[in-house]
Amino acid sequence: MDFKVEKEVLDLGMNVAIVVIKGMTNCKNNDEFNKYRDRVLSEIRNNLTEEKITNDEVLKGFWMLHERIGKTSKHDMSSPENLLNMFLRNGSLPSINLIVDIYNLVSVMTRLALGAHDLDNISGNVSLRLTNGSENFLPIGYSKIKPISKGEYAYVDDANDVLCRMEVRQVEKTKVMENTSNCMYIIQGNENTSNEQIKKAVDLLIELTLKYCGGQEEIIYKQY
16 A cells, blocks of 8 residues: 655645554453553543633644635534543543554544554555545445535545545544454644654554554654
8 A cells, every 4th residue: 555645735734644553453442551541531631621622733733724625614623622622521532442542542642633544445545635526435424425525635545435534534434443453544733733743643653552452563654
């Protein structure tokens, strides 16, 4: 699998890295990781307020990206902001499976947008590009293809299937299940995030994933 980013997406203020990890052992949950997550979330909870979420510079950067493509609805809120609001509201994060729970925790810790896609279900190569409206988009939780607007940025494979719409919604095709063992990870920032911030998130993601899921990183750090 190759990965490329179109210049017109980079010109929006995109900052993204790709990591591939293979040979992982996924499961519903892991007691050791759950204890670690609870400690980290307890520390975050003590300092988290609605005002801090609203004024966070990294989260503002995602709205700036969205403004440039005309997507400013609350339905288009970035995944890290959505997770933080959910955490502030409920006092916890949803538990999906170990691979997903790990990258969601890293997202909350860093305010960056993270996602994982089952590598075995990706068709050919992946491009981060602006949509033309012909793409196939089947969001997680849906059974029918949904329309996608022209001019959004999305991760699209060679079958013209959207893998992730902006940093807002992933899809059924490549969602991570308990039997998933090989993943392509996306770590996405914006013009308010430095290369060093992206690298720290990559390093933390790899460290936690290898510790709790095993596996081996194939692409450690490929940044655009």
